[in-house]
Amino acid sequence: MNVDFDPSLEAFREEVCAFLDTAPTDAIREAGRKTTSVFAPFEATMEWHRLLYARGWAAPAWPVEYGGTGWSLEQRYIFSEEHWKRDLPPLLPNGLIMVGPLLMELGTPEQKRQHLPGILSGKDYWTQGYSEPSAGSDLAALSCSALADGDDYIINGQKTWTTLAHKANKMFMLVRTNRDGKKQQGITFLLLDRTDYPGMHIRPIIGLDGVAEQCEVFFDNVRVPQAGRVGAENEGWSVAKALLKHERGGAAHSPAIRRKLDAIRAAARDATASFGGPLSEDPVFQRDLGELEAEVASFEHVEKLVLSGHALADDPAMPSLNKVMSSELSQLLSIMMTRVAGIDALPLQLEALEVGSGVQPLGDPFSLVAMPYYLNTRAASIYAGSNEVQRDLISRNLQTVRA
Amino acid sequence: MNVDFDPSLEAFREEVCAFLDTAPTDAIREAGRKTTSVFAPFEATMEWHRLLYARGWAAPAWPVEYGGTGWSLEQRYIFSEEHWKRDLPPLLPNGLIMVGPLLMELGTPEQKRQHLPGILSGKDYWTQGYSEPSAGSDLAALSCSALADGDDYIINGQKTWTTLAHKANKMFMLVRTNRDGKKQQGITFLLLDRTDYPGMHIRPIIGLDGVAEQCEVFFDNVRVPQAGRVGAENEGWSVAKALLKHERGGAAHSPAIRRKLDAIRAAARDATASFGGPLSEDPVFQRDLGELEAEVASFEHVEKLVLSGHALADDPAMPSLNKVMSSELSQLLSIMMTRVAGIDALPLQLEALEVGSGVQPLGDPFSLVAMPYYLNTRAASIYAGSNEVQRDLISRNLQTVRA
């Protein structure tokens, strides 16, 4: 056994640190500190995307031929660790982690040529049009339809939970092209090269945290080119499954989670316990922190075993295991954040949360983000396949790895 | 609103206390202290049953005409409270709470005459023959058969989890008399006036806690009189449901639970915390004790509301709610007991646990019972309708009481 990253990677780590310490603008750093969601504040994060692109580091997971870094899994872990340690905003995932890798696998040469450069450079932002009001966990029940008409499709229907659709200029979506047979059949995967087609209407939805992160998108006879279809007509379900593989096989979550725990520890040293003294010295807090630390550590260990290529990585339930573990750890951490913030978590401070608003928060920066993060993170066990669905999947793969 | 018992009951309480303080023998008190199950040590508990019978108090819930006390619900609660406060062994339930009240409701005059006196006096002990290896939560799947033959039934098959069958001289059971139709049909309820019929074989089962509390009973062409049938042939399922109503409508559980918490509090004052000092002054222990206290208090409040005739008592889910709450509280308390006992809970001390063994335990009496109680209490969420089944039932009655 060997617990270390390849020692040659220390030089790499230093190179990463040097850039991350100097390149981000104040607005980018502010956006990082005010990130209360998987989706960091849009404008500043896209600015950071473009700076990383200029450095050649926008796509750690992409192969070099498409402008990626060609980094190993270990390098990517190191980059992620250092990125999180500095509270920088994570790049928005839909292009880089979802549709980009999908196009590399299944896109036509023309689709790759047309879309990959804009994803890489941060010129374009893609929203995901999957869920519908009646098709959530049961995604295959979707009914938003596309009717072939010449070289086009005509789309009618509605999508919902289209994250940041109001900021996006591109959209990938699933549409129903056939109503016969099993509901997983008759679904087609489409790329929309604009989000302002005539007949498209985007309505932002205010979330629990007071922020418009999600949207509804309505389609009223929207005519889009068939050239945007990925894979064959009616075979979009398998395209979506291929995309899911990329989404879930993506970056490690533990550096982000570790960072939240570090923020909690730091805040606890400044906070006062209910019964007096620094919260960090309160035995009850210490016990609960100890439990969180143990859980975070075990999650890191799982991810590092997977990263190292341990047999655990081949467990067919691993994507679901990781999703449940990471989402529920995030939720536990978010509760602990509100607990450490105490009553300073109770003011509603939407303006102070906006990047560049210049509004001073009532409490400290940690308390400012605690409750919005808690509220936003309630969704972590709902989106991307609810945790109930994930547990169903895990329960179908109960064998344990012996090696 | 009014929170008090009827003030006139104080005299009653004093009368109860006076008897409970003086009547029990040393063996009875020892049995109470060594009770680690719903089923207290058999011999001493039956001795206590007979002493209470002599005082006229064996059956607080029975009507006077059958030799019961005729006490109100409040009087019964007071009796139970004082009984538990003194760590006396609870009387064994199968006769007094289950088959006795059932016979009052559905038994023939002859069955009442034959069986009720022995139940009341403690001469007889009844075991329950319901579960079978393939019929646990799904009790209606039972297959142990009874074939009518003249005035008799001939029984073939097997029962399991027949508590204390090896100590019992009577048995009530469900048998299959018809295999057609729905499985709930074709079941018959039988009383066996002996447990030593030719062809009956009783095998005690050692439990997790090392004690033989449960048994298997095998029937090989056992001939029993049809006179023992309660209700009509093939209608035993509704008889069993009537019995269940008595079982669940029975005594309050909160006095027993409160008593366990009191024992924990007392033990914590003598125990040392991991980091030094009395455990009772340890902040982490205090927080966990506070949570237990709050849960116990809420459970008491639920039972007192039900006792007072509050609308909550009419909630059709109340028996299931009470079963889940009381069983899971018992389990939480049992875990806390092992925690307070610390390493003194780890020795296996079967001999010291026997009433009258005279074997000194390695640690204190609290530590002696902590682990056996924990182990035995794992069954609380399994027996009498597993908690999974109870939650199914609760989920069918989700309306809440407004009054």
Place this chain on the structure above:
Amino acid sequence: MNFEFSDEQVMLRDSLSRMLDQRYAFESRRRIMAGQAETGIWSELVDMGIVAMPLPEACGGLGGSASDIVAISELFGRHLVIEPLLPSVILTGRALARFDPAGPVPRWIADIGTGALRGAFAHEEGSGTGASSTLSTKLYEGEAGPRIRGSKKLVLGGGEAGVLLISALSETKAVCLAAVPADAEGIEVRRYRALDGRPVADILFHDVAVDRAAIMAGADAALEALLADARLALAAEAVGAMAVLMATTADFAGTREQFGRPIGSFQAIAHRLADMKIAYVKARASLLYIAALADSGRATSRDISVLKAQVGRLGREIAQGAVQIHGGIGMTDELPVGHYLKHILTIDGLFGNTDYHLREIGRVVASA
């Protein structure tokens, strides 16, 4: 024993429910909170006698008992009512009624009872516990009479109040209560809204002069009573909110279909709903039992802590379950679900959260 509301309480609850159903439905409330609709709710509450209810009869009130407060507050919770009954009447009004009736105090009480004046209780200084041991606001003897110096946070209704009831320590470290007009010199108010939309304020007292007749020295017991009232009323609000979450989530799970059947027919959802019901039954039983105890004057601080801790813990369990079962739609501002969650979380944070009260219970119980 009897834990039912009295006939009078039931009648009052019925008419209050009717009024709130009509006037304070979720969409109306949204418009009211956005300042898009005039609210006449407060004056309706005055007309119904609800504003005067918590005050002693000697002060022109209706002598409301603990269970009266619970009866009303539970309905406030069901409707997410943010009218200032709690800060103005239940806290400030009832506390002022314990002062010597001298100086401006009787007039303030009378005006609070008619709804003409609003009061607020400026107590919190940051610990979140409500414990008097955490006070650092000073009541001291200035050159021209008593003055108050200190800062208070998260004062419910503090921005709209005409009179402020302040907790402070005297120069001998004795707990005092003092009342001042909100427009007195040296008072600096920063208004904002709490998570659940309640108007709150941080208030600085820069050596504010206090009328000697508006001071209660040796106010430990009065403060304890005040905190018990606050916790009881808030707990009732929380239980009211839980009832709505329970009912709407059960309904939703029974009608929302995924995979061709109601999601409530999936055992994972069904059992979570069962756990929510268990939580609700416990919380409501404790509310009614402890209200009855309080009516008889026998609710200890341990009992109040049990109630506050249970509604915090069980309320969170129910609210988080409700959001999860609603799925994406439960994450939006458009549905009431999230507002109830935020209401319950806000209540948990006021006058001692779950964790604080559990430790208080443990402290008392372990050594008892």
Place this chain on the structure above:
Amino acid sequence: MNFEFSDEQVMLRDSLSRMLDQRYAFESRRRIMAGQAETGIWSELVDMGIVAMPLPEACGGLGGSASDIVAISELFGRHLVIEPLLPSVILTGRALARFDPAGPVPRWIADIGTGALRGAFAHEEGSGTGASSTLSTKLYEGEAGPRIRGSKKLVLGGGEAGVLLISALSETKAVCLAAVPADAEGIEVRRYRALDGRPVADILFHDVAVDRAAIMAGADAALEALLADARLALAAEAVGAMAVLMATTADFAGTREQFGRPIGSFQAIAHRLADMKIAYVKARASLLYIAALADSGRATSRDISVLKAQVGRLGREIAQGAVQIHGGIGMTDELPVGHYLKHILTIDGLFGNTDYHLREIGRVVASA
């Protein structure tokens, strides 16, 4: 990074597994424990090199690493093996190898390595934490040389050992380790079994004379290493036990039918099994990661505490789930399930339980 067992470790595990499958199946174990069968297991373990494995090469051992100990101990846990590898070799033998090689010590180590002698580590005094700060056993200078006075509890294999390794405080309160023959005058042994059937003993030391050559003064680091070994080996046993519970419970749920279908097809059971798998994956990942850390000499006491706490907590979750899913049959002594539960609970109680280690972690982490 690499967290797989080496080829050598895999080979050793394979042959050990084969041996235990044949010779230590549940029914054989039951007979062995009831004294109804002769066990040749210990001598087989000697022959396989497993007894010598944990000892340094300089002492005639095979220089086993932390991951070697984990590789073996995990299989011991899978089979509920109660042979004294842990007390005799991993604890006593390895610790004695850190003593100055003088007096009887080298001979004891050699005999432990051949299996001819058994050792036991007499450390626990009642706190259950393993912390040296809780020691009160005294090592003092008597008239005719050093002596030990004190009492120890729950000494694993203490009744069968020929040599006892004792932790004690010197007259200057320094932590010492000392070894004495178990038949020395003044040693009083009370044998019993722990919950999981392990033979244990309480041992009183009535001013027992100690060979000065068998004392290690200033033994803080040695004791820390000893405790780390103990915790790592016990954690590995626990993870082995969890694996069996996970597999047998999943199998049971897939075949046991109620209501006309396998109980594992009910979502409540399926999700509980899913949670058990999550727990197992976490516990095993931490075991392998921290074993690798220990191999490189970089496992801190925090890491060891994380592992011990996780196997305690997650092990209990899995074992309780296994009993519940098995239902009535899971409550019997006849099925292995309950024995694994008791094994896991016993492990949790040794050298610091979950609660203790979580607090230790929190203490270290909060101030770091």
